[in-house]
Amino acid sequence: MEETLQQILDHYKKNDGNIITILQDIEKNFGFIPEYAVNWISKKLDIPASRFFGCATFYSQFHLRQRGRNVVTVCRGTACHVKGSERLIDRLMIELDIPNNEDTTADLKFTVEKVNCIGACGIAPVTILNNEVHGKITLDKLMKEIKKIKAGE
Amino acid sequence: MNKNIVIKVCAGTGGVASGGEEVLSAFRHAISASGIEAEFQKGCAAHRVGCRGFCAQDVLVDVIINGEKTTYKHIKQDMVQRIFDEHILNGIPVEEWTVQEDYHAFHEQQTKVVLAHCGEIDPEDIGAYMEVGGYEASKKATCSMTPMEIVNTVKNSNLRGRGGAGFPTGLKWELGLRIKSDIKYVICNGDEGDPGAFMDRSVMEGDPHSVIEGMIICARATESGHGYIYVRSEYPLAVKRLQLAIDQCYQKGFLGADIFGSGFDFQLKIFQGAGAFVCGEATALMRSIEGKRGMPTPKLWRSAEKGLWDRPTVLNNVETFANIPRIIMKGADWYRNLGTERSGGTKVFSLSGKVRNTGLIEVPLGVPLKKIVYEIGGGIEGGKAFKALQTGGPSGGCIPADGLETEVDYESLAQAGSIMGSGGMVVLDETSCMVNTARFFLEFTQAESCGKCTPCRIGTKRMLEILERITSGNGKEEDIPLLEELGQYIRSASLCGLGMTAPNPVLSTLRYFRDEYEAHIRDKRCPAAVCRDLITYSVIEELCTGCGACKRACPADAVRGKRKSPHKIDTEACVKCGTCYDACKFRAISKK
Numbered sequence: 001m002e003e004t005l006q007q008i009l010d011h012y013k014k015n016d017g018n019i020i021t022i023l024q025d026i027e028k029n030f031g032f033i034p035e036y037a038v039n040w041i042s043k044k045l046d047i048p049a050s051r052f053f054g055c056a057t058f059y060s061q062f063h064l065r066q067r068g069r070n071v072v073t074v075c076r077g078t079a080c081h082v083k084g085s086e087r088l089i090d091r092l093m094i095e096l097d098i099p100n101n102e103d104t105t106a107d108l109k110f111t112v113e114k115v116n117c118i119g120a121c122g123i124a125p126v127t128i129l130n131n132e133v134h135g136k137i138t139l140d141k142l143m144k145e146i147k148k149i150k151a152g153e
Numbered sequence: 154m155n156k157n158i159v160i161k162v163c164a165g166t167g168g169v170a171s172g173g174e175e176v177l178s179a180f181r182h183a184i185s186a187s188g189i190e191a192e193f194q195k196g197c198a199a200h201r202v203g204c205r206g207f208c209a210q211d212v213l214v215d216v217i218i219n220g221e222k223t224t225y226k227h228i229k230q231d232m233v234q235r236i237f238d239e240h241i242l243n244g245i246p247v248e249e250w251t252v253q254e255d256y257h258a259f260h261e262q263q264t265k266v267v268l269a270h271c272g273e274i275d276p277e278d279i280g281a282y283m284e285v286g287g288y289e290a291s292k293k294a295t296c297s298m299t300p301m302e303i304v305n306t307v308k309n310s311n312l313r314g315r316g317g318a319g320f321p322t323g324l325k326w327e328l329g330l331r332i333k334s335d336i337k338y339v340i341c342n343g344d345e346g347d348p349g350a351f352m353d354r355s356v357m358e359g360d361p362h363s364v365i366e367g368m369i370i371c372a373r374a375t376e377s378g379h380g381y382i383y384v385r386s387e388y389p390l391a392v393k394r395l396q397l398a399i400d401q402c403y404q405k406g407f408l409g410a411d412i413f414g415s416g417f418d419f420q421l422k423i424f425q426g427a428g429a430f431v432c433g434e435a436t437a438l439m440r441s442i443e444g445k446r447g448m449p450t451p452k453l454w455r456s457a458e459k460g461l462w463d464r465p466t467v468l469n470n471v472e473t474f475a476n477i478p479r480i481i482m483k484g485a486d487w488y489r490n491l492g493t494e495r496s497g498g499t500k501v502f503s504l505s506g507k508v509r510n511t512g513l514i515e516v517p518l519g520v521p522l523k524k525i526v527y528e529i530g531g532g533i534e535g536g537k538a539f540k541a542l543q544t545g546g547p548s549g550g551c552i553p554a555d556g557l558e559t560e561v562d563y564e565s566l567a568q569a570g571s572i573m574g575s576g577g578m579v580v581l582d583e584t585s586c587m588v589n590t591a592r593f594f595l596e597f598t599q600a601e602s603c604g605k606c607t608p609c610r611i612g613t614k615r616m617l618e619i620l621e622r623i624t625s626g627n628g629k630e631e632d633i634p635l636l637e638e639l640g641q642y643i644r645s646a647s648l649c650g651l652g653m654t655a656p657n658p659v660l661s662t663l664r665y666f667r668d669e670y671e672a673h674i675r676d677k678r679c680p681a682a683v684c685r686d687l688i689t690y691s692v693i694e695e696l697c698t699g700c701g702a703c704k705r706a707c708p709a710d711a712v713r714g715k716r717k718s719p720h721k722i723d724t725e726a727c728v729k730c731g732t733c734y735d736a737c738k739f740r741a742i743s744k745k
Contacts, residue, residue, distance in 0.1 A: 018444025
């Protein structure tokens with residue numbers, strides 16, 4: 001971990017970055033923001049860890065807890081909402097057996113998250129499955145894709 | 154067979170999601186396998202183009218043979234070979250796959266200024282942009298115009314900020330020019346966060362160079378040496394294409410030191426947002442670039458005086474910048490005459506929701522809303538009844554059917570109780586519940602409130618609680634006046650635009666659809682059958698054939714019954730997910 005963090009630090013110094021760009025790099029490398037990483041960088045730069053956590057909790061791109069290996073992002077923009085994204089999320093939670101107020105399956109296989117709008121309203125409702133955008137999605141189509149991922153693991 | 158063949162494949166986010174990249178490579182493969190590429194050298198080219206607006210029919214492909222264009226819709230990878238064999242090699246278009254009247258009607262009603270290049274040129278190739286006159290305007294501005302001349306041209310064009318507030322762009326630039334400082338910034342606001350709006354994304358993806366060119370001209374006009382494009386992280390394709398475009402500009406000498414040999418320097422960088430709606434607000438956006446929590450600051454002075462790192466800063470929206478090169482080249486009069494007296498030019502809207510043709514449209518300001526919904530949008534999907542047009546996203550409001558004569562303009566939309574906003578237009582039909590829609594928007598603004606000022610932080614929370622109470626059937630008679638009172642307080646006491654406009658969706662639906670609120674509160678009934686707690690699913694026995702489709706589909710095992718005899722829904726076990734409703738082919742499930 002230290003090696004990756006050192007690289008992030010070097011990149012920050014070279015490109016006159018800031019707290020947000022550091023957090024973006026950490027998130028990209030680890031998939032979430034580990035407490036250890038923040039404390040390590042905070043010591044090296046002599047910037048209080050609270051400022052990192054302040055940003056990490058402010059922006060929705062950052063996560064403080066480990067996430068599933070596969071991420072299903074359901075768009076909750078207006079167009080998607082009107083075309084039934086809320087029901088899609090409800091059913092997805094039941095199908096993947098994710099408890100209330102949680103977003104990740106117990107075996108860390110799947111995380112279901114919501115995004116406000118990815119701007120593909122013309123093909124609503126939209127979901128992103130591991131960075132791949134699927135338009136005009138239905139629960140059946142989505143479950144087929146999820147089964148494919150499950151089979152592949 | 155002396156042909157000039159160009160194949161254009163849509164590769165915006167919508168196009169890529171529908172398989173655009175695969176279609177493009179299939180065409181390239183077909184061309185190279187047939188050997189005609191070698192035969193005609195440059196005569197045959199296949200390339201990607203930005204969003205052309207009609208995302209519902211993606212993947213759209215243009216095949217242009219000797220200038221004659223045929224457009225295909227819903228193209229998949231495996232359809233490419235037939236188009237290639239029949240149309241490209243033998244000159245006979247595959248009629249059954251070509252676009253119909255609706256595609257042409259959708260485009261013919263529009264006036265494309267900002268979107269002129271989207272869907273026409275390859276956004277990843279600076280050469281394609283230069284071929285259609287790109288970077289002429291910035292060259293003209295840097296080499297043969299004084300900053301004051303540029304400012305005056307923009308002022309005369311009557312261009313107003315396309316981010317939503319509609320501040321005259323020329324005035325903003327004039328202020329930026331007048332204030333002297335050794336370091337000044339130009340920022341492009343690409344933090345398009347309104348759910349239901351995607352015009353900035355399409356412009357950044359489909360024509361990134363015009364945004365950069367607009368920024369160069371602005372930098373020249375305000376004598377600024379540094380620029381940032383703030384793009385939200387939810388738009389990875391826009392980030393990629395903008396970065397590519399910036400790199401190409403540095404190579405060509407259009408950015409960096411001494412651009413166009415004029416002695417003028419301009420450095421441009423992308424800053425990726427990290428997912429916060431409030432960062433679309435100018436002061437919050439600047440705090441975010443500084444690496445802080447994106448919270449707005451009181452506007453004691455204009456950004457043009459003290460903005461990013463307390464330096465003079467001019468900040469404009471993506472679409473505003475994309476207009477600039479055209480204004481410089483075609484003149485202020487041309488642009489001003491396109492729009493209304495108070496606001497010049499055109500505006501891009503993203504039309505979505507329950508309308509037949511969803512997508513991106515560009516119309517001159519002053520066009521009646523009716524034309525947008527019925528002529529360009531093609532009317533309501535599935536022959537249902539129109540209920541309202543939601544404009545301006547979570548900061549805007551709903552306009553009912555009798556407001557459709559309203560002409561699109563900053564002032565007239567405000568009068569109708571909505572706002573222009575950044576340009577999202579969502580059509581709602583009889584199956585949309587207005588209380589639920591208001592709750593949806595408030596849930597959004599409440600979650601996105603940065604928490605700095607009390608009216609917004611606590612006020613929106615209280616309003617949301619009341620709306621949740623109403624939609625779950627626990628509303629009280631005094632809730633309506635309470636919502637109105639709270640809304641007024643939040644509107645007048647919040648620090649930034651987010652809070653000031655947050656009550657709009659509630660206040661405007663209360664103004665036009667009060668009866669729906671009353672039905673929820675008094676009769677515990679949702680007229681549109683949307684609010685989950687107020688509806689029950691049941692089987693209409695006369696229509697049920699006992700096929701068992703609903704029983705198999707139900708995730709809660711709430712459907713009971715034997716095969717070939719009418720089924721029943723156990724209301725105790727039912728989770729009201731609506732799966733049975735969708736599964737039934739005989740419309741035997743009722744939702745009330």
